[in-house]
Amino acid sequence: MTQHFDIVVVGAGPAGLAAAHAAASATARSKVAIIDDNPLSGGQIWRGGAAQQHDRRARALWQALEQADNVTFLPATRVLMQVQPGALLVQNARQADTIGYQKLVLATGARELLLPFPGWTLPGVSGAGGLQALAKGGYPVEGKRVVVAGSGPLLLAVAATLRERGATVAAIVEQAGLPALARFAAGLALTPSKALQALRLGAALRGIPYYTDSYVSAACGTDSLDAVLVQHKGASLDIACDYLACGYGLLPNTELALALGCAVEAGAVSTDPWQYTSVANILCAGEGTGVGGVDLALVEGRIAGLAATGRASEAQAHFGERDAWRRFAARLARTFAPRAELRTLALPDTIVCRCEDVCHGELREHPGWRSAKLHTRCGMGPCQGRVCGSATDFLYGWRPDAVRTPIWPARAGSIITLEPHKET
Ligand SMILES: Cc1cc2nc3c(=O)[nH]c(=O)nc-3n(C[C@H](O)[C@H](O)[C@H](O)COP(=O)(O)OP(=O)(O)OC[C@H]3O[C@@H](n4cnc5c(N)ncnc54)[C@H](O)[C@@H]3O)c2cc1C
Structure with missing residues (x-):
């Protein structure tokens, strides 16, 4: 075994960083490793490095982790499987290694739900978050006409990123109906930070047609995308575009948890109040336990890191905050179900x-x-x-x-x- 740690965290998104930060601050000075398959920390929402983000929580977490002498970050490293209880097989561009742990925190996040429709394999069609990730990585979208379609608040974040990088967002196509969206918007009063975020996105997206109760039924083009057909109020709209960014919400990444024998229910890793999975010494936090956004990921990560280092009462102090974000997650799931x-x-x-x-x-x-x-x-x-x-x-x-x-x-x-x- 090449390296051994007290706590190993898989995933350097908000949940993983929060878990590592909480674990590393234990008085026992646990040796903590964070493994992520991306070259930089940050996961999906803070793609491109937690240190580079506007969100001060990202910068603060990363700064604290960088300064800690008991934290090791293993970037561009993928966890492939468990070799034996307490040891993971990992692979990077050069080599494979085994990494040993006493406690393991899975913070493997979520991916997009992509659904097939005629033309969805044409060049120019991608996931919504997929095109956002490419654009954040420097892929040129300037001057391109993009339709952003599917479901969920991610569409708004994607459209804002694309517009910021010079794309013309021709339309946002949301499959959820207006009454459900109106109820969701009213419920944002319970989460002021999300209400503020929605207002900011609304301002950033001013002027872009937003079709509700609508969905893309076909992507058209011969060698690449020329246009999309959108079903809207019983009519078929033909919208010319260079790119279609289409995703129907997010799904927890449960593969590693399943491979480790952790119980998964309704597509998400089951955890107890301390974020422990059904397997001893393995915890799970963030979108692997269910999709709920960055705030839920952060608080679950914090609880997992505290619980993994034996600080149950400190962890318990965050249960109320987690419950509030779980209620937000339930409203999200109800509103945007495909x-x-x-x-x-x-x-x-x-x-x-x-x-x-x-x-x-x-x-x-x-x-x-x-x-x-x-x-x-x-x-x-x-x-x-x-x-x-x-x-x-x-x-x-x-x-x-x-x-x-x-x-x-x-x-x-x-x-x-x-x-x-x-x-x-
Ligand atoms: C494509 C995409 C784009 C998104 N964009 C936004 C956005 O703009 N705004 C917003 O509010 N929310 C966005 N979200 C939602 C966002 O995922 C959550 O709000 C938040 O990032 C969840 O944090 P997390 O730590 O649970 O997971 P993530 O941030 O997803 O982090 C999980 C990390 O684990 C790594 N990982 C997974 N499995 C392994 C493995 N086997 N080995 C090594 N590393 C592994 C992943 O590569 C990833 O870096 C997006 C989601 C997706 C899927």
Whole structure:
């Protein structure tokens, strides 16, 4: 085993940074490691480095972690699987290693729910957060016409980022209906920071058409995207664009938790009040436990870090704040649940599994995930079912019966490094 830590945190987003910060400040001076597959800290919302963010919470957390002599950050490093209880196999660009832990905090975040519709594999079509991440990473969108579509507040954040970087946002297309959106907006009074954020986004997006109760039914173009068809109040609108950024909300990343044997319910990792999972010494915080935004991720991370270092009463002091953000998360889920019509968009020749080019017509013949996988290779490509698994869950109600390790494609050399550890 190359390195051993008291606390290992997987994920350097808000939840992971908060957990590491709380754990590192324990009087026992626990040795803490933070592992993330991105080259910089920050996760999804603070992409590009926590130190670089406007959000002062990000800068404060990162500064404290950098100054702590008991914290090690392992960037661009991916956790592939558990080798044995208390030891993880990780891989970076150069090598594989095992990392030992006493306590493990999973803070692996969420990903977008991408749903198939005709034309969704055309160049120019991407996830909403996906295009935002590219733009934040320097991908040029200046002067491009973009339609931002799908569901959830993320659409507004994405549109604001794209506009800030010079794109023309032709429309924001939200599938949720106006009454549900109005109820959600009224509920923001319970969370003033979110109400303020909504006002700021509203100002930043002034003048952009916002279609509610609407969804993209097709992306059109020959070699790349030219336009999208939007279903709006019984009519079909044809909107010309260079990019479509489309995502139907977020889904917890549960693969690592499942591979470690942690219980997962309704698509999210189950935890007790101290953020402990069903497996001893493994905690989970942030969007892996359910999608609720940055504030919930931060408070769950803090509780997990305190609990992992034995400070239960300090952790308990944050339960009220967590409950408030969980109520916000429940309102979010109710408002932006994807509508049934989205199940009817895929045509027989619409690709559902993008890695293996498997179409809706082939898949719908099968009784479940296992049969489809065995007969069509659906879910067997490099994304390991991360995209088509959630699409087939939504379309056909299929649930993959097991998670395969390593949870990400791994170099053969990384797996070979396991052998000596098996023998010891
Ligand atoms: C694409 C996308 C864009 C978003 N943009 C915004 C936005 O603009 N504004 C907003 O308010 N909210 C945004 N969100 C929501 C945002 O995810 C949450 O508010 C917040 O970032 C959740 O924090 P977290 O710490 O739980 O997870 P995350 O921030 O997602 O952090 C999890 C981290 O764990 C890493 N990780 C996961 N598995 C492994 C592994 N096996 N090995 C190593 N590292 C791993 C991930 O790469 C990631 O860096 C976005 C979400 C997504 C998916």
